[in-house]
Amino acid sequence: MQISSNILLKAAPEPEQIAERLEGGGWRGLELALMPHHVADDAALARAVAAVAGVDLTLTAEAPVAWPSGAFVRVDRLDEEAKAGIERSAEFAAAIRSPVLTIHLFTPLAPDEYRASVAPDEAAIERFLRFYAGACLSRGVTPLIENVPPVLRMRTGGVFLSAVGGHWRDLLAWRERVPELGFTLDTSHAALFRSFAATYPTLFGLYSDEELELERYVEELGPAAEVAHVSDAHGLLGEGLPYGEGELELDGVVRRLGELVPFVVAEINEPDQRRSPNMKAGYRAIERALAAPSNNVLQRRPRRVPQETFDWQAVLERRDPVPSLLALQERFGGRRILLTGGGGSIGRTLSSFLAGFRPERITVLDGHEASLSADRRARPPELLAAMHHVLCDIRDAGRLERELALARPDVVFHLAAYKHVDWAEVYPEEFVDTNLQGSWNVLRAAERAGVETVVVASTDKAALAASFYGRTKRFMELLTAFAGREVGAKRIAVRFVNVLQSAGSASEIFLRQARADVPLTVTDTGMIRYWITMAHAATLAAHGALLADEGVRLAGPADPVMLTVGELASRIWRHAGREGEPALDILGIRRGETLTEVLTGPGEELGEERHHGIAAIAGELPTAGPAWVAERLPARGTREETRAVWLEAMQRPGLLAQAPR
DSSP: OOOOOEEEEEEOSOHHHHHHHHTTSOOOEEEEEOOGGGGSSHHHHHHHHHHHTTOOSEEEEEOOSBOTTSOBOOTTOOOHHHHHHHHHHHHHHHHTTOSEEEEEOOOOBOHHHHHHOOSOOHHHHHHHHHHHHHHHHTTTOEEEEEOOOSSBOTTTSSOBBOSSSSSHHHHHHHHHHSTTOEEEEEHHHHHHHHHHHHHOGGGGTOSSOTTOSHHHHHHHHGGGEEEEEEOEEETTTEEEEOTTSSSOOHHHHHHHHHHHOSEEEEOOOOSSTTOOHHHHHHHHHHHHHHHSOOOSOOOOOOOOOOOOOOOHHHHHTSOOOOOOHHHHHHHHTTOEEEEETTTSHHHHHHHHHHHTTOOSEEEEEESOHHHHHHHHHHSOHHHHTTEEEEEOOTTOHHHHHHHHHHHOOSEEEEOOOOOOHHHHHHOHHHHIIIIIIIHHHHHHHHHHTTOSEEEEEEEGGGTTOOSHHHHHHHHHHHHHHHHHHHHTOEEEEEEEOEETTOTTOHHHHHHHHHHHTOOEEESOTTOEEEEEOHHHHHHHHHHHHHHHHTTOOEEEESSOEEEEHHHHHHHHHHHTTOOSOOOEEEOOOOTTOOSBOOSOOTTOEEEEEEETTEEEEESOOOOHHHHHHHHHSOTTOOHHHHHHHHHHHHTOTHHHHSOOO
């Protein structure tokens, strides 16, 4: 196929910026991006048009991302300012003889608004897009809509999200409703959306990054695209990077775009928009890519086993927390992370989430061979390059210490634990070996390896410590505080609640039973429990590291959903596609369980939400118990000797709450 694309640089319609872009010569054209002030009134528009006078090159136009009042352009909000802005943008495109005008397909919302919002108003979006198309077509300009990244910076700072415009399916769906629309395809935006879907898909109603590779965007949108914005990308936030400085293999994509799209724009973010060295280097790279032979075929990655497709957010009737992306990127980008229990369901979700921030390395440590192997097999090659899987039992202090010394993590997430309440009543020795001695080993190894931050997973069952399992977890909280105070390090325990879909949980069993159309095995329909999704659990742990930086020692979910086990079973039954109410097989309360659980115990108070989904828990964390144990643990004792110390500590209730008298 013949390549006939025009390559363009990008500029605002300002004389100084246009002059700088034209320096060096040999450029074919410019895409001119309007700013809010350019469409403030007719005089401002005339000045923008005049800035382009005398430029005898190919020109295209892009509408602003915000209107003069500061309100963001939103395709679900067609007020008088939006109408005037659209009309002036289309008038600008016609005046400079641009054949097209691009506008972003988005509804920008701040994180709090996004989490609280309902589905987009499709009727309002259609009104906006029809008005936009009409304004363009009446002036001989083709209206284009552009795909957007998952996290919007909006050229004005802050973080915003949009429920529409990230997925290529969104653009196809709106073109079907408004056939006059064409597309602008942005390679960086597409790559970032895929990265987000691999990291935290539920926020956009997805289950994985399946079908979101850049090559798929090109093939789906390319035939109706007029413009392509080309730049590289990295992780979740690295947008508009110089050609060849991110994670994308752009040459093949660019060659295919050259066969499909009339205008290819080197749209690369510059530290100083007055200068364009990276943009011009990108322009030359696009030239070279277009000049190379093309086989007209893009390689897609092999299909993987499909991900679980069940909407747990719908069960809770609440959208997952929006991560504090900028703070998390600062905390984890380029750092070294280690997870104990990393092969478990929560560990796998957390490591996938953290991988989006592109840490230097993630060490996944687990004592369960099958889980560790399954996690390694499920990872794509590009992610495996930054992951290291380690088969290690946290009860083996020497091995654990050597592995932490090798990994040199900046942050440790300690998730490894036994968790079934009834088994703790039957096998207390195993629970103290893992939950207590194992945690002690992790905290001591972290201290010796100079680990900056340790996040220890606890549970709401620690609040009242009514069961043996709950007491082991309460003691883990105290051990964490003791370790932090002893060495002046960042150590925090984070109380999880019941995590939907976690391995072996009631929710996972209910779903399998509902799909098999068999009675659901329920302990007691009236048992009250707190519930969060797996995605919420991942943000809870990650945000815990941020709270640790602020000196917080104990935290928990800020807003878990409280449901009886019976109501949860009914909701899962209905969302699995079954009608009516499920048949139940009542098993009765298991050993160690209680009818009701709480988030905080006596003397504790749950604070305000610091980040989405997490709050600090204020209250005393006495360290007399850990100090009592530390005095008695033999330096090189056998498992039986150390176990005896922990079992004795568990028989002294005062060690969990206050210093012994």
